[in-house]
Every structure is written in C-alpha cells, then in structure tokens.
Amino acid sequence: MNTFPLLSLTVFLPLLGAALLLLLRPRGRRAAFAIGIGTAALTLLAAGLVWARGVPGGFAQLEELPWIPAIGAAYRLGVDGVSLPLVLLTAVLFLATLIYSANTSEQPASFVALMLLLETACLGAFLALDLLLFYVFFEVTLVGMYFIIAGWGHDNPKQAALTFFIYTLVGSLFLLLAILALYLGAAPHTFDMRALLAHPPLGGTAALLTFGALALAFAIKTPLFPFHTWLPTAHTAAPAAGSAILAGVLLKLGGYGFIRFGLQMTPDAFRQLAPYVLGLAVFSAIYGAFAALGQTDIKRMVAYTSVNHMGYVVFGVAAAALRPAGGPFGLDGAVLQMVSHGIVTGGLFLLIGALQDRTHTRDMGQLGGLAPAYPVLSGLFILASFASLGLPALAHFPAEFQIFLGGYQVAPVATALLLVGLIITTALYLRAIQRVFLGEQPAVLSPLGDLGARELWAIGPLVALIVLIGLYPEFLLGLIHATQRLIMAGHE
Amino acid sequence: MIALLLLAPLLAALLIIVLRRWPAALGLAGSLGALVGAAGLLWQVRHHPVVRFTWPGLPGLPYGLGATPFTALLAVIVAVVALLIFVYARGYMAHERGKVWFWASMSLFVAAMQLLVLSADWLLFVTGWELMGLASFLLIATWHWEEKARQGAVNAFLLTRFTDLGLYLGIVIILLQSGTSLMQAEPGPAIPLVGALALLLAVMGKSAQVPFQSWLAGAMAGPTPVSALLHSATMVAAGVVLLLRAYPLLPPASLPYIGAVGGATIVLTGFTALCSNDIKQLLAASTSSQLGFMLVALAAGFPGAAVSHLVAHAFMKSGLFLSAGLFQHQNESTLFARISGSGRTAPVALAGWALAGLALAGVPPLVGYWSKDAILAAGLGAGNPAWYFGVAAGGALLTALYIGRSLGLLWRGPARPAADAVGLGLMRAGLLGLVGFVVGGGFFLADVLRFVGYALPEAPAAQLTGLTAAALGLGLGWFLRAADVGTPVLRFVQDNYPIGGGFPALVGRPTLALAAACGRFDEYLHRQVLGLGGAVLALAGRGRRADTRLRQAAAGVGPATLALAARTRRADAGLAAAVQGLAGAFRRAGQLSRPVQSGLVHRELLWTVLGVLALVAALFVSLFRWF
Structure with missing residues (x-):
C-alpha cells in the first residue's frame, strides 16, 4: 500500500476534475460546482490519507520518476512536517472557497476549472522536491490567479491583475536565477532538492547573492515592505474566493520558500544576513499594521493585515536562521502562523464577500449596526477578527507567542518592537467592529437575510478550525516540531 | 470538579448563543454549576493540598490546571459573587434590550476568570486573562447603539491590551528562564527587573492603576451588573492575582515600583472619588484606589494583607454597585444631582449602600475593618514605614471621606418617589446576599486566610489609626456638599487627570494620523511601481523584450x-x-x-x-x- 502514489494523486486530482469539466462542458452552474466541490472534497480526503499514512519528520512518501535525466531534473515529490500542514491548509481552503462561490453565475465551468488548476499548482509547489518542478508549479499559480482576478474581479481588475503580474514576474525571474545558481553550484549538477538540502551547495559570495535573489523573490510573494503594494490592489479587485485563496494559500509560498530555500539551502548566508531580514520583517509588520489602520475599505484593511501577519512569519524564520542550536520556537511558530493566517484571513475574506453581497459597499464609513441585523455573520466576523488580533484560545496566539519566544532569544529589542504590531491590529479591528457591526440597526436590510446554508458550509468549518488550532495546537505542532528539530539539527 | 467549574459557565455561554432563548435561566444555571464545582473543589483540596493535571500545549510548554487551597478559595469567592450578581441581573435586565448578548458574555466572563484562577501554567493564565478582556469588551458594549457604550468598550479593550503587551513580555522572560510553562511550586531565581516591570505594566492596566485608570470610568456605560462583576472579584482582581502568582519570582528591586504605583493610585483616584458627581463614577475611582491598597501591601512584603483586602473588597464593592443600580433604576440616572435624597425612600438600597460603604471605610466589625487594618499593619512592617503607612492611612481617610459624603448626599435632598420597577425583588435578593457576607465575613476572615496559608499582620497602632481615620472621614464627609461643577481644577480631578488631553489626544489621534500617513504613502509607492511597470511594458511592446x-x-x-x-x-x-x-x-x-x-x-x-x-x-x- 505504501507504494501507492498518494502524493501524486493528491496533486493531480484537482487537475483531473478540471479536465473532466472541460471535456463534459456542463452548461449549468450546479453541475460545474458539483464536479468542483466533489473533486476538492476528494483532494482533501487524499491529503488526509497522506497525513494518516504518517509523516515522521524527514521527507516521507517519496515518489520519483525520471523526467529530463540529461540535466538531472526528475519528477520528485515528498512530504514533511513543514509542507504537510500547508497541503492540508490548501485542501481545506479550496474546498471552502469552492463551496462559497457556488453562486457564481458568470462562466461557472471556466471558473471552477481555473480554481482546480490553481489547486493542483499550489499542492504541487508545496510537495515538489525538484527545483524545476517547483518552479513550474510556482509559475502556474501566478497564471491561475491572474485569470481569476482578471476574469471574475470587480472595480478595476485589469490594473490589479497587471500589477500582480508585473510584481510576481520579477520575483519569478530572481527565483529562476537562484535556482540556476543552486543547480550549477551542486556537484554533480542536480535539481534534486533533497540533495541540495542535505548538502547546501554554495558558499561565500555566491551563497550571499543566491540568498539575496531568493529573499527578493519570496519577499515579493510573502509580501514584505516595500514589495507589497500589489497585494491590496489585487485583493480589492479579486472576487471573495480569489482573495481567500490569494491570502490563504499563495502568500504561503513566500513563507514556505524562505524556509525551504533560504533556511535550508543557503543557511550560512541566511545567518549572515538574518539581522537585516529581521529588521525588514519587523518594519514590514508594523508598517502593515499602520497602513491597515489607515484604510476605510474593510477589505483593503484586512489585506494590509496580511503584510503584518506574514511579517511575523519571516521574523520567526529569520530568528531560527540566526540561532540554529537553541531557538526551536521561531520556526515552529512561523509554520503554524502560516496555517493560522490562511484559515483566519481566508475566513475573513469570505465573510467580507458575504457582507458585500448584502450591503453593496465595503466603505466602513457607510456601514453600521450590522450586528443586530445579521447576528450570525457579525458574530463570526467578530470571532475571526479577535483571532486575527491574536487573542489566546484562537488560532493566531499559539503561533505568534512562539515567534515572540523564539525572537526574544536572539533579538529582544526587535521582539519588543514587534509587539507594537499587536496593539495596532487590535486597534484596527476594534475600530472596524465598532463602525461596521455595532450601533443602531440600519433601516433597509438586504433580502438575503443572515448567512445562508452555502455560506455557513464554507465558513463554519474554518471558524471551527480557528478554535481548534487555538485550543489544541498540538495536533499540528507535533508534526511541525519533529521536522523543525531535523532542520535545526542539520544546521549546526 | 475543575471541569464542572469551568465548563458550566462556558457551556451556558455557548447554549445561549446557539439557542438564542432562555438566556437568563441558562446563565443562572451555569453560574450555579460553577459554584457547585468550586465548592466541591475546595472540599477536594482540603484533603489533597494540590490538585494538578497537565496536557500538551506548545512543544515543551504544556498546559496545566490545578488548585491549591488559595486558588480554590478564590474560585469559590468568584462563583459566589457571580451567582449573586446574576440573580440581581435577572431583575435588572428584565426589561432591557440585548439579553442574549448580555448573558452569553457574562457567562463567558465568569468562565474566563475561573480559568485564570485555576491555571497552573502561564499559557492558560494569559488565555483566561485575554478572554476576560474580550468578554468585558462585549459586556461594556451591551447597549452598543449608544455612542458612549461603544467608545467605552473600545477604550477599555484597547488600553488593557496595550498594557497586556507587558504580560506577554514578562511571560516570555519567565518561560525562557525557567524552561517550562508550568508555574513552579518551588520558585526559581528571581526574574530580571525588566521582566518584573513588564508584568507591573500589565497589572496597572488590568487593575486600573494610575495612569491607566480612565478605562474603568468609561466602562460604566455598560449595565450595572457588569460593573459590579468587573470591579469586584474579576477583571481588576486579575491584576492582583497576577502579582500574587509572580510574587515569588519578583526581584526585591521591583517592589518599590509596585509600591509607588499603588500609593499614587490610592491618593489620586481617592481624590477623584471624593470629587465625583456621579455615583458610579465614584465607585469606579474607588475601585482603582482600593486596588492600590493591595499593591501597597504586596510591595510592603505582606501578600496576606493584599489577599484579605482582595476578598473583602470583592463583597463590599459588588454590594455597593448593586445598591447603586437600585438607585439608578429608581431615578433613571446615576448623577448625584438626580438621586440625592432618594435614600430615604429606598431603605433596602440605602441599607446595602451604608453597610458595604461603612465596611469599605473600615468600621468594625464589618469585613473591611479587618482587611484595612491588615494593610495598615503591613505598612508599619514595611522597610520604609513612613511612606507605606503614611499613604495607607491617608487612603483610609480618603475612603471614609468619600463614603461619608455619598451617605450624606443620598440622605439629604428632596424626597423622591419610591421605585416601582419589575424585578426589584431579585435585585434586592442579590444585594442582601452580598451584604450578608460584608457583615458576617469579618469574623471568619483571619481563619479562612490561615487555612489557605496566608497570615494577617496585626498592630495596635494600625487599628487605632484605622478607627480614627474612619471616624474622622465619615464625620467630615457627611457635611461635604455635592461638588459644584465649573472650577477647572475640580473637572480635572473628576476626569481622571487628563494631562495634555489624556490618551485620546496624546496617543489616539497621533496614531491615527500616522496610520493615515502610512496609507497615503502606500498609495504613492504603488503609483511609482505602476509607472515603472507601465514604462517597462511599453518598452517591451516596442522592443519585444518581454516577449x-x-x-x-x-x-x-x-x-x-x-x-x-x-x-x-x-x-x-x-x-x-x-x-x-x-x-x-x-x-x-x-x-x-x-x-x-x-x-x-x-x-x-x-x-x-x-x-x-x-x-x-x-x-x-x-x-x-x-x-
């Protein structure tokens, strides 16, 4: 049973669904989404089976096929405690967003097919153990998201998609350069990530330059200041499902890249430059929080909080890079923070979509008193907001607290500064809750009423996960911690 | 027993939210369950000194719940006070809007406080601490259609969360030093001064010490039972519980800072209470001042005195709030100008106010007499008695003054019609229950404290000073008139010393301005990038390079x-x-x-x-x- 290529099945199930859609070309919305939701559910099941089969710490469930032997590229997949939580996150979020967007009336079949293609790309990027394969999947995520924004967005999707395209293309270019450097540095030349992880090939200036290229590529994706301006623009234009995926999954490719490439393939260079990365991460986190506080559009506000939360992720990874022997908390926290942020922000964007369907505006100045009008929608939004501002017993706290612990060991002052971000996010969420949800009920209510079954099925599980991760983070942390120890041990 | 104690109010909160009906009944049931659990726990702990169990939390940092005789006693007190306030609230909220919101948050609030009391590790401690903050935000915002309630709720949560950063920092320092999240029975070496000061910051926020006392005044916009709960056995008490928990780890150098904060709060908020023209604002300021006493006792090296005042104050202050709520229901106002004289037509409310107030002023044999004496004795036993004893004695005098003044104001003035509100019986029942503890509790205080392992300091000089201060203050206070509004100095004191405009002007507006600037800068940055991208693309279109x-x-x-x-x-x-x-x-x-x-x-x-x-x-x- 253990030879069954479960990872490949997980990765390509969504693509199969997309192919099915394009071959059958269902006319109706229901049929298209039935196929889409069914496929996403099966993918989640497959990801669950990967988890059930066991991930001891190092790369497990390896699959390898020759691809282009002449240059040492192969189809290589594998999973460890860093990638599995992100794979599970991806599977959960795509299922939730497909359920959520089941009322899309415009070209439903194409939308579902694109979403499924995007899911395959994301899963593939997290599971690929070959540089070339990773690069391919990484690029496809860009393409899929470009079409979702441009085709199903609102306001000004052309400009937003264009910005997204420019930025990420630049990032990809640097990623490609770094990949080539790693390939050429290895002896014998190989794209096998496991070989590159076990024996980081580069040293000296070459390593520094390569790390610089990697850091730039992933700083755009994560995103860190000043490479983040594509993010609010893309979110403002993207449909709710697109925003949830963009913030929930695609940004994680940046954090994942910092760990898998920066920390594991160029560890010495990362250690040397870690103080700068730490500084940039702190500044980015605080700047993101302040910029979010300055918004009036609630969706833009949540988009900017991603800059804040992902700054914590990079901070945690950089803290781990700085202190290989002692600091277990930073890396544990960073990986968990990615999962928490995916669930919480994904949920928030879906809730904002539901809000916009009812109020037809996202301007906080024009909203008010929604709590008595839509109690379930408001209650869930308030819960997710408090999760996002890091309230204990909800998803972000265990992650952020570990990042603080790990950070304080290596950079107490920077950590104390990072704490300032917490109070600013608190302020901005309280302000949003006060303006949008509290107050006297508006005179005219939407005929949609409170959250319907479709929305509850999409958002409810995410909220349940927010509480579960908050109360019992061990179910993911056990997994992450085992791998983290191996990474740190290989580091000394 | 611990499970029942924690889950009963939590389940009540969840059921109220899900079912959206029978909120008061479910809330009361949860509260009763918690009391049964707490009593059972106290009984359990009587035979086995420490009950403790742990389960995995973060890697290497387990969660733990446990009870010592002291924490079990605290759990019982929280449960008793909460239950009596719940009974009162059943009457108070009979005709108010927002019952589901109110009862769910009240139950959540009690569950969070019990979690904090029973936590045996720092992670669950901070969880209870912050959940209580969330619940208080919701409770203050119960009547969120009023601007005052919205603003009060946001201010309370924001200010306490800011100071909570100190708790995070302090706990990080403690965890990294001890290597485990569990609170150790045998304390390790003291933490560095910066860690102690970080914890002190958190205490100052939660316990509303100077200069963070203003959130308590804003929190008065919530229903009165909320204030009663917040100001007695929960929320503000959490700060003192934190200091008691961390006490074995505090370096001696940090104690003078704690004493200074407590002393300044006693005096400054004591004057605010004395000048107040609103009965609930008087109580808010008085709460800060009384918690200052506890900080002073701790800093003097007598945690037993602090615990005794914590226990006594829980009953006294909740009793005072409940009678204030009765006056409020009678007159639809909490301003002294509108309620003066109504004591004559509301005998139960006045009796409750008088007994709890006299206890607070330190009149024997009420419970406050014993605890205030303990604090005065602690001041005498401190390393620097002139300062500690002096500030405690001055505070005792101030307390007696503002209580005497409030009694005079409630008694004199025009006769007001008696209250005729529904639910009055339940409100009175809750009040009388609390007053019973105020009257009778003094006889058991020392024994109870000895049972949980704390000694009460005693000194004849302290008793004499306390009695003199009480008599003098009550006598003088009776004749103080309602403060005439108008003089700027008086306004300044009433408004909690808003130096330079207070937090809104000093912190709030600059922060928002900075945020707006960041937003504008970001748009500028974005335009630059777009311009760059556009130029590149135009070039590419001609030169086919991108192609x-x-x-x-x-x-x-x-x-x-x-x-x-x-x-x-x-x-x-x-x-x-x-x-x-x-x-x-x-x-x-x-x-x-x-x-x-x-x-x-x-x-x-x-x-x-x-x-x-x-x-x-x-x-x-x-x-x-x-x-």
Whole structure:
C-alpha cells in the first residue's frame, strides 16, 4: 500500500476534475460546482490519507520518476512536517472557497476549472522536491490567479491583475536565477532538492547573492515592505474566493520558500544576513499594521493585515536562521502562523464577500449596526477578527507567542518592537467592529437575510478550525516540531 | 470538579448563543454549576493540598490546571459573587434590550476568570486573562447603539491590551528562564527587573492603576451588573492575582515600583472619588484606589494583607454597585444631582449602600475593618514605614471621606418617589446576599486566610489609626456638599487627570494620523511601481523584450516536453486529444477575459499557460507509464 502514489494523486486530482469539466462542458452552474466541490472534497480526503499514512519528520512518501535525466531534473515529490500542514491548509481552503462561490453565475465551468488548476499548482509547489518542478508549479499559480482576478474581479481588475503580474514576474525571474545558481553550484549538477538540502551547495559570495535573489523573490510573494503594494490592489479587485485563496494559500509560498530555500539551502548566508531580514520583517509588520489602520475599505484593511501577519512569519524564520542550536520556537511558530493566517484571513475574506453581497459597499464609513441585523455573520466576523488580533484560545496566539519566544532569544529589542504590531491590529479591528457591526440597526436590510446554508458550509468549518488550532495546537505542532528539530539539527 | 467549574459557565455561554432563548435561566444555571464545582473543589483540596493535571500545549510548554487551597478559595469567592450578581441581573435586565448578548458574555466572563484562577501554567493564565478582556469588551458594549457604550468598550479593550503587551513580555522572560510553562511550586531565581516591570505594566492596566485608570470610568456605560462583576472579584482582581502568582519570582528591586504605583493610585483616584458627581463614577475611582491598597501591601512584603483586602473588597464593592443600580433604576440616572435624597425612600438600597460603604471605610466589625487594618499593619512592617503607612492611612481617610459624603448626599435632598420597577425583588435578593457576607465575613476572615496559608499582620497602632481615620472621614464627609461643577481644577480631578488631553489626544489621534500617513504613502509607492511597470511594458511592446523572455521560457519547456513525450511512446492520440481539449478550453477561458484584458500581457500569459499545461500533461503521461 505504501507504494501507492498518494502524493501524486493528491496533486493531480484537482487537475483531473478540471479536465473532466472541460471535456463534459456542463452548461449549468450546479453541475460545474458539483464536479468542483466533489473533486476538492476528494483532494482533501487524499491529503488526509497522506497525513494518516504518517509523516515522521524527514521527507516521507517519496515518489520519483525520471523526467529530463540529461540535466538531472526528475519528477520528485515528498512530504514533511513543514509542507504537510500547508497541503492540508490548501485542501481545506479550496474546498471552502469552492463551496462559497457556488453562486457564481458568470462562466461557472471556466471558473471552477481555473480554481482546480490553481489547486493542483499550489499542492504541487508545496510537495515538489525538484527545483524545476517547483518552479513550474510556482509559475502556474501566478497564471491561475491572474485569470481569476482578471476574469471574475470587480472595480478595476485589469490594473490589479497587471500589477500582480508585473510584481510576481520579477520575483519569478530572481527565483529562476537562484535556482540556476543552486543547480550549477551542486556537484554533480542536480535539481534534486533533497540533495541540495542535505548538502547546501554554495558558499561565500555566491551563497550571499543566491540568498539575496531568493529573499527578493519570496519577499515579493510573502509580501514584505516595500514589495507589497500589489497585494491590496489585487485583493480589492479579486472576487471573495480569489482573495481567500490569494491570502490563504499563495502568500504561503513566500513563507514556505524562505524556509525551504533560504533556511535550508543557503543557511550560512541566511545567518549572515538574518539581522537585516529581521529588521525588514519587523518594519514590514508594523508598517502593515499602520497602513491597515489607515484604510476605510474593510477589505483593503484586512489585506494590509496580511503584510503584518506574514511579517511575523519571516521574523520567526529569520530568528531560527540566526540561532540554529537553541531557538526551536521561531520556526515552529512561523509554520503554524502560516496555517493560522490562511484559515483566519481566508475566513475573513469570505465573510467580507458575504457582507458585500448584502450591503453593496465595503466603505466602513457607510456601514453600521450590522450586528443586530445579521447576528450570525457579525458574530463570526467578530470571532475571526479577535483571532486575527491574536487573542489566546484562537488560532493566531499559539503561533505568534512562539515567534515572540523564539525572537526574544536572539533579538529582544526587535521582539519588543514587534509587539507594537499587536496593539495596532487590535486597534484596527476594534475600530472596524465598532463602525461596521455595532450601533443602531440600519433601516433597509438586504433580502438575503443572515448567512445562508452555502455560506455557513464554507465558513463554519474554518471558524471551527480557528478554535481548534487555538485550543489544541498540538495536533499540528507535533508534526511541525519533529521536522523543525531535523532542520535545526542539520544546521549546526 | 475543575471541569464542572469551568465548563458550566462556558457551556451556558455557548447554549445561549446557539439557542438564542432562555438566556437568563441558562446563565443562572451555569453560574450555579460553577459554584457547585468550586465548592466541591475546595472540599477536594482540603484533603489533597494540590490538585494538578497537565496536557500538551506548545512543544515543551504544556498546559496545566490545578488548585491549591488559595486558588480554590478564590474560585469559590468568584462563583459566589457571580451567582449573586446574576440573580440581581435577572431583575435588572428584565426589561432591557440585548439579553442574549448580555448573558452569553457574562457567562463567558465568569468562565474566563475561573480559568485564570485555576491555571497552573502561564499559557492558560494569559488565555483566561485575554478572554476576560474580550468578554468585558462585549459586556461594556451591551447597549452598543449608544455612542458612549461603544467608545467605552473600545477604550477599555484597547488600553488593557496595550498594557497586556507587558504580560506577554514578562511571560516570555519567565518561560525562557525557567524552561517550562508550568508555574513552579518551588520558585526559581528571581526574574530580571525588566521582566518584573513588564508584568507591573500589565497589572496597572488590568487593575486600573494610575495612569491607566480612565478605562474603568468609561466602562460604566455598560449595565450595572457588569460593573459590579468587573470591579469586584474579576477583571481588576486579575491584576492582583497576577502579582500574587509572580510574587515569588519578583526581584526585591521591583517592589518599590509596585509600591509607588499603588500609593499614587490610592491618593489620586481617592481624590477623584471624593470629587465625583456621579455615583458610579465614584465607585469606579474607588475601585482603582482600593486596588492600590493591595499593591501597597504586596510591595510592603505582606501578600496576606493584599489577599484579605482582595476578598473583602470583592463583597463590599459588588454590594455597593448593586445598591447603586437600585438607585439608578429608581431615578433613571446615576448623577448625584438626580438621586440625592432618594435614600430615604429606598431603605433596602440605602441599607446595602451604608453597610458595604461603612465596611469599605473600615468600621468594625464589618469585613473591611479587618482587611484595612491588615494593610495598615503591613505598612508599619514595611522597610520604609513612613511612606507605606503614611499613604495607607491617608487612603483610609480618603475612603471614609468619600463614603461619608455619598451617605450624606443620598440622605439629604428632596424626597423622591419610591421605585416601582419589575424585578426589584431579585435585585434586592442579590444585594442582601452580598451584604450578608460584608457583615458576617469579618469574623471568619483571619481563619479562612490561615487555612489557605496566608497570615494577617496585626498592630495596635494600625487599628487605632484605622478607627480614627474612619471616624474622622465619615464625620467630615457627611457635611461635604455635592461638588459644584465649573472650577477647572475640580473637572480635572473628576476626569481622571487628563494631562495634555489624556490618551485620546496624546496617543489616539497621533496614531491615527500616522496610520493615515502610512496609507497615503502606500498609495504613492504603488503609483511609482505602476509607472515603472507601465514604462517597462511599453518598452517591451516596442522592443519585444518581454516577449523574448517569456517565449524563451515557453520554448525551453516546450522541446523538453516534446522530447519526453517522444521517449515515452505512450502519448497516444487519445491523450493528445485530451491535451488539445484542455488547451482549447483554456484558450476559451482566456477569450472570456479578453474584453477586459487585451494585448500583450494577455497573449504571453496564454503562451505560458499552454507551455506549462503541456508540461504538466507530459508529467501525467510519464506517471501513467509508471504503472
């Protein structure tokens, strides 16, 4: 049973669904989404089976096929405690967003097919153990998201998609350069990530330059200041499902890249430059929080909080890079923070979509008193907001607290500064809750009423996960911690 | 027992939210369950000194729950006070809007406080601490259609969360030093001064010490039972519980800071209470002042005195609030100008106010007499008695003064019609229950404290000073008139010393201005990037450079794929057709967005899609060959 290529099945199930859609070309919305939701559910099941089969710490469930032997590229997949939580996150979020967007009336079949293609790309990027394969999947995520924004967005999707395209293309270019450097540095030349992880090939200036290229590529994706301006623009234009995926999954490719490439393939260079990365991460986190506080559009506000939360992720990874022997908390926290942020922000964007369907505006100045009008929608939004501002017993706290612990060991002052971000996010969420949800009920209510079954099925599980991760983070942390120890041990 | 104690109020909160009916009954049931659990726990702990169990939290940092005789006693007190306030609230809220919101938050609040009391590790401690903050935010905002309530709720949470950063920092320091999250029975070496000061910051916020006392005044916008709960056994008490927990770890150098904060709060907020023209604002200021006493006792090195005042104050202050709520229901106001004289027509409310107030002023044999004496004795026993004893004695005098003044104001003045509100019986029942503890508790205080392991300091000089201060203050206070509004100094004291405009002007507005500036700067940055991108694209359009790069990428993967496909010899016509179909469909998907998105970028993207798709399809083919 253990030879069954479960990872490949997980990765390509969504693509199969997309192919099915394009071959059958269902006319109706229901049929298209039935196929889409069914496929996403099966993918989640497959990801669950990967988890059930066991991930001891190092790369497990390896699959390898020759691809282009002449240059040492192969189809290589594998999973460890860093990638599995992100794979599970991806599977959960795509299922939730497909359920959520089941009322899309415009070209439903194409939308579902694109979403499924995007899911395959994301899963593939997290599971690929070959540089070339990773690069391919990484690029496809860009393409899929470009079409979702441009085709199903609102306001000004052309400009937003264009910005997204420019930025990420630049990032990809640097990623490609770094990949080539790693390939050429290895002896014998190989794209096998496991070989590159076990024996980081580069040293000296070459390593520094390569790390610089990697850091730039992933700083755009994560995103860190000043490479983040594509993010609010893309979110403002993207449909709710697109925003949830963009913030929930695609940004994680940046954090994942910092760990898998920066920390594991160029560890010495990362250690040397870690103080700068730490500084940039702190500044980015605080700047993101302040910029979010300055918004009036609630969706833009949540988009900017991603800059804040992902700054914590990079901070945690950089803290781990700085202190290989002692600091277990930073890396544990960073990986968990990615999962928490995916669930919480994904949920928030879906809730904002539901809000916009009812109020037809996202301007906080024009909203008010929604709590008595839509109690379930408001209650869930308030819960997710408090999760996002890091309230204990909800998803972000265990992650952020570990990042603080790990950070304080290596950079107490920077950590104390990072704490300032917490109070600013608190302020901005309280302000949003006060303006949008509290107050006297508006005179005219939407005929949609409170959250319907479709929305509850999409958002409810995410909220349940927010509480579960908050109360019992061990179910993911056990997994992450085992791998983290191996990474740190290989580091000394 | 611990499970019952924690889960009963939590389940009540969840059921109220889910069912949206019978909120008061469910809340009361949860509260009763918690009391049963707490009593059972106290009984359990009587035989086995410490009950403790742990389970995995963060890696290497387990969660733990446990009870010592002291924490079990605290749990019982929280449960008793909460239950009596709940009974009162059943009457108070009978005709108010927002019952579901109110009762769910009240139950959550009690569960959070019990979690904090019973936590045996720092992670659960901070969880209870912050959940209580969330619940208080919701409770203060119960009547959120009033601007005052919204603003009060936001201010309370924001200010306490700011100081909570100190708790985070302090706990990080403690955890890294001790290597575990569990609170140790045998304290390790003292933490560095910066850690102690960080914890002190958290205490100052939660216990409303100077200069963070103003959130308590804003919190008065919530229903009165909320204030009663917040100000007695929960919320503000959490700060003192934190100091008691951390006490064995505090370096001696940190104690003078704690004493200074407590002393300044006693005096400054004591004057605010004395000048107040609103009965609830008087109580708010008085709460800060009384918690200052506890900090002073701790800093003097007598945690037993602090505990005794914590216990006594829980009953006294909740009793005072409940009678204030009765006056409020009678007159629809909490301003002294509107309620003065109503004591004569509301005998139960006045009796409750008088007994709890006299206890607070330190009149024997009420419970406050014993605890205040203990604090005065602690001041005498401190390393620096002139300061500690002096400030405690001055505080005792101030307390007696503002209580005497309030009694005079409630008694004199025009006769007001008696209250005729529904639910009055339940409100009175809750009040009388609390007053019973105020009257009778003093006789058991010392024994109870000895049972949980704390000694009460005693000194004849302290008793004499306390009695003199009480008599003098009450006598003088009776004749103080309602403060005449108008003099700027008086306003300044009443408004909690808003130096330079207070937090809104000093912190709030600059922060928002900075945030707006960041927002504007970000738009500027974005425009720059767009300009750059546009220029590059224009160049690319003419020079075809972007084209070349993209085509190279596509061309690079294309031949490789074809080569692979040729090698596999399995890429039969059917699969090829499928690939073609896929590609065609994606082209159609692209055409869909063509009206929106025309031109160069679009075409190149499509090429990329096709190239990548072909690549992925080839992978598929090789996958099939494998089986």
